Amino acid sequence: xxxxxxxxxxxxxxxxxxxxxxxxxxxxxxxxxxxxxxxxxxxxxxxxxxxxxxxxxxxxxxxxxxxxxxxxxxxxxxxxxxxxxxxxxxxxxxxxxxxxxxxxxxxxxxxxxxxxxxxxxxxxxxxxxxxxxxxxxxxxxxxxxxxxxxxxxxxxxxxxxxxxxxxxxxxxxxxxxxxxxxxxxxxxxxxxxxxxxxxxxxxxxxxxxxxxxxxxxxxxxxxxxxxxxxxxxxxxxxxxxxxxxxxxxxxxxxxxxxxxxxxxxxxxxxxxxxxxxxxxxxxxxxxxxxxxxxxxxxxxxxxxxxxxxxxxxxxxxxxxxxxxxxxxxxxxxxxxxxxxxxxxxxxxxxxxxxxxxxxxxxxxxxxxxxxxxxxxxxxxxxxxxxxxxxxxxxxxxxxxxxxxxxxxxxxxxxxxxxxxxxxxxxxxxxxxxxxxxxxxxxxxxxxxxxxxxxxxxxxxxxxxxxxxxxxxxxxxxxxxxxxxxxxxxxxxxxxxxxxxxxxxxxxxxxxxxxxxxxxxxxxxxxxxxxxxxxxxxxxxxxxxxxxxxxxxxxxxxxxxxxxxxxxxxxxxxxxxxxxxxxxxxxxxxxxxxxxxxxxxxxxxxxxxxxxxxxxxxxxxxxxxxxxxxxxxxxxxxxxxxxxxxxxxxxxxxxxxxxxxxxxxxxxx
Numbered sequence: 001x002x003x004x005x006x007x008x009x010x011x012x013x014x015x016x017x018x019x020x021x022x023x024x025x026x027x028x029x030x031x032x033x034x035x036x037x038x039x040x041x042x043x044x045x046x047x048x049x050x051x052x053x054x055x056x057x058x059x060x061x062x063x064x065x066x067x068x069x070x071x072x073x074x075x076x077x078x079x080x081x082x083x084x085x086x087x088x089x090x091x092x093x094x095x096x097x098x099x100x101x102x103x104x105x106x107x108x109x110x111x112x113x114x115x116x117x118x119x120x121x122x123x124x125x126x127x128x129x130x131x132x133x134x135x136x137x138x139x140x141x142x143x144x145x146x147x148x149x150x151x152x153x154x155x156x157x158x159x160x161x162x163x164x165x166x167x168x169x170x171x172x173x174x175x176x177x178x179x180x181x182x183x184x185x186x187x188x189x190x191x192x193x194x195x196x197x198x199x200x201x202x203x204x205x206x207x208x209x210x211x212x213x214x215x216x217x218x219x220x221x222x223x224x225x226x227x228x229x230x231x232x233x234x235x236x237x238x239x240x241x242x243x244x245x246x247x248x249x250x251x252x253x254x255x256x257x258x259x260x261x262x263x264x265x266x267x268x269x270x271x272x273x274x275x276x277x278x279x280x281x282x283x284x285x286x287x288x289x290x291x292x293x294x295x296x297x298x299x300x301x302x303x304x305x306x307x308x309x310x311x312x313x314x315x316x317x318x319x320x321x322x323x324x325x326x327x328x329x330x331x332x333x334x335x336x337x338x339x340x341x342x343x344x345x346x347x348x349x350x351x352x353x354x355x356x357x358x359x360x361x362x363x364x365x366x367x368x369x370x371x372x373x374x375x376x377x378x379x380x381x382x383x384x385x386x387x388x389x390x391x392x393x394x395x396x397x398x399x400x401x402x403x404x405x406x407x408x409x410x411x412x413x414x415x416x417x418x419x420x421x422x423x424x425x426x427x428x429x430x431x432x433x434x435x436x437x438x439x440x441x442x443x444x445x446x447x448x449x450x451x452x453x454x455x456x457x458x459x460x461x462x463x464x465x466x467x468x469x470x471x472x473x474x475x476x477x478x479x480x481x482x483x484x485x486x487x488x489x490x491x492x493x494x495x496x497x498x499x500x501x502x503x504x505x506x507x508x509x510x511x512x513x514x515x516x517x518x519x520x521x522x523x524x525x526x527x528x529x530x531x532x533x534x535x536x537x538x539x540x541x542x543x544x545x546x547x548x549x550x551x552x553x554x555x556x557x558x559x560x561x562x563x564x565x566x567x568x569x570x571x572x573x574x575x576x577x578x579x580x581x582x583x584x585x586x587x588x589x590x591x592x593x594x595x596x597x598x599x600x601x602x603x604x605x606x607x608x609x610x611x612x613x614x615x616x617x618x619x620x621x622x623x624x625x626x627x628x629x630x631x632x633x634x635x636x637x638x639x640x641x642x643x644x645x646x647x648x649x650x651x652x653x654x655x656x657x658x659x660x661x662x663x664x665x666x667x668x
Contacts, residue, residue: 017384020077020495021502028063028082029502032089033510039651040090041101041514045529077491081499084482088503097539098531102511103173107131107149107165108519110468111139112536118544122464122551129163129411130468142523144516163411170508171407172470175400177500179472182397183429184479185493186390187436191480192487193381197440200292202484203636224634225641228287232645235283240646244653257281261606265330274312274324276333278606285607287642289614290622290635297608297615299596304603312337330604342602343450344566348573349598354434355574356581386492401425404472412469415461423452424472435477440484441595454565457550464547 063082067074074082090100099105110131113119119126123134128148132138138146149166191197243253261280268277289297315321315337323336338346381387401424409417452473456466486496518524525532577598584594600608623631 017382017386017490017492018075018077020075020081020489020491021498022078024063024067024072024074025078025081025085025499026502029085029089029499029506031063032086033506036086036090037101037510038514038518041105041518044098044100045518045524045532076489077495080486080489080491081495084486084496085499085503088500089507097536101514102507103169104144104508104511104515106169107144108515108524110165111142111519112524113540113543115139116537116540118537118540121544122547125464125551127411127465127468129168130165130465132165142519144512144519163407166512168407168411168470172404173504173508175404175470175472176474177504178396178400179474180476180479181497181500182393182395182400183432183474183476185388185393185483186397187432187476188480188483189381189390190433191436191440192484195437195440197437199440199481199484200296202481202488203291220634224637225644228638228641229645229648231283232642232647233649234645235642236646236649239282240650241653244650245656248656261330261604263330263606265333266327269326272309272313273326274316274321274333274337275310276308276312276330276337276604276606278330278604280604280606280610282610284639284642284646285610286614286617287635287639289611289616290618291639292611292615293592294615294619295590295592296596296599297611299593299598300600300603301605301608301612303597303600304605304608307342307601308334308337308603308605315341330606334602334604338602341566341569344569345573345576346602347565348570348575349577349601350434351570351574352577352581353438353595353598354430355578384492385487386494388493388497397429398425401428401472404470408469408471412463412466414463415466415469416459419455419459420471423455424474427451428472428474428476432474432476435475436480437477438595438599439477439481441592450565453546453549462550462552464551466550467547 063074089102097109099109114123114126114131115134132146132148134140136146136148137143138148148164150164192199238256239259243255243259247253258281260282261278264277264279265275268275312321312333316324321337321340323340324333325336328336405417405420405424408415408420452471482496483493486493522529525534525536527533580597581594583589584591618631618635622635625631626634
């Protein structure tokens with residue numbers, strides 16, 4: 001097999017690193033918290049999606065234009081920090097529930113769940129340190145200011161009575177920041193500085209910031225970025241604005257292009273039962289295909305088609321998909337197939353990737369030592385990049401992890417502390433490294449689904465409070481790409497530390513204020529928030545089922561999670577993953593094809609097929625038209641411009657909807 005793609009040390013351009021966190025970006029952080037955060041909350045509850053790219057690009061374009069007209073243009077480092085802040089503050093915490101707007105959304109969800117019918121079988125086991133009693137006025141009056149969220153019932157520091165939901169939430173947020181910064185930086189040093197992995201997605205954000213910094217000039221970046229923005233706005237008018245605005249006006253959205261994709265699963269079920277057939281009409285998938293390496297997209301598409309279209313009907317004919325029911329759409333069909341077979345296969349494949357990753361890092365470390373001996377490059381960080389001692393980063397991660405292990409032990413004292421330590425101190429860094437390496441190679445991460453659930457069941461612990469404890473089970477692999485983006489824009493790493501120090505209190509304060517306002521003015525869910533009203537009961541049912549997997553079972557009852565995790569199938573998946581790696585090596589296939597294939601198992605072909613078309617079109621036509629070297633530079637900038645254009649349209653649509661909702665509440 002061809003070696004993993006790396007960045008040659010001599011090919012890295014010299015960069016001048018500058019500070020990106022300034023007074024301008026500080027003002028931008030407050031602007032995002034004040035105006036974008038509530039928009040994210042509203043759009044999530046109404047439509048099930050956040051303002052993500054919309055908030056990022058609207059903020060950047062607005063501040064860049066104001067600064068330019070004030071004869072104080074933003075440097076690309078400042079533009080990137082604005083992008084970084086907007087992305088962090090408007091992240092959707094739980095996409096399936098449509099919940100964004102910062103960490104206090106978790107308290108709103110818990111308050112809904114504890115009052116729901118689905119929670120009744122385990123109501124007496126939901127701890128008061130996670131959510132007040134449904135009989136509390138904090139829940140009945142929908143009041144986040146209530147003492148039951150904040151005030152300890154006793155000041156005995158070592159007992160459960162001291163802890164309250166808001167206090168635990170704040171501690172968890174602080175520890176989470178320290179953990180991902182510390183471990184993420186260490187992973188970046190290994191995967192980027194030592195192994196020189198390419199990180200194919202990192203240039204997208206970096207190119208967007210650079211293009212906007214060159215606005216108004218004859219720069220090729222600005223020309224390509226502008227072209228992408230125009231295409232994004234035109235597409236966004238049809239794909240985003242039309243359904244959002246018509247949904248507000250008529251109660252039912254008008255969709256020219258089905259969202260998230262056109263589903264033909266029921267149409268074809270008589271011919272190919274359990275086959276997941278669909279097609280995404282999102283132009284973004286095609287542009288993603290422009291950016292990702294061709295062999296990654298090819299591998300993912302081949303795997304998704306073989307598993308979801310070819311293998312599913314065959315498995316069904318042999319009775320291996322007992323959960324599948326005729327009449328199911330793509331989402332229910334995939335859920336059934338995953339629980340019956342593909343969940344276990346995916347776990348096995350991920351185990352194989354972990355084994356391969358360990359072997360490759362040993363090889364990479366040996367190569368790094370040889371390069372150092374041959375003076376090909378130094379392991380020391382570039383001068384002026386703003387690096388901090390790696391032992392400081394690891395101490396921050398260790399301190400945060402140990403704090404959460406101790407807190408979890410205080411809250412659930414009967415739960416095995418050895419498992420808390422195994423999760424936080426061993427599995428999390430191990431899995432984070434594997435994910436970081438895959439992120440650096442393919443732009444995707446890897447993880448083991450339902451690991452926590454399976455481990456809890458295996459311990460024999462039979463209480464539901466474990467699902468609310470802040471157990472430090474993390475995957476920080478994706479953070480390595482953030483540091484790579486920062487490096488590509490020539491921004492000092494100290495800018496990120498300063499930005500995070502400002503964002504932490506901003507997120508906590510404004511998340512609390514806006515969620516308290518939304519929850520107090522209208523019940524969540526309600527007809528004011530149609531997405532939440534439709535999907536929250538489903539999510540509550542799923543959560544109730546999962547939180548009962550470790551509870552005592554009556555005679556004849558089956559533990560569905562243990563039934564879904566089939567050791568024999570996991571073993572087959574791991575063996576296949578290792579064997580397929582050997583086959584790819586023997587036939588000298590690109591390593592990226594292997595990783596793409598592994599990541600595409602169980603993916604929706606509706607998304608991978610358009611990505612493959614984009615990758616093929618870019619490879620066969622665009623590279624020939626513009627030249628291979630030019631097209632490699634153009635594609636990330638074009639995708640960044642497209643995201644900016646669709647983001648601008650999305651934010652304008654949200655603004656119109658918010659105004660319309662406000663007007664309908666007026667008494668005249």
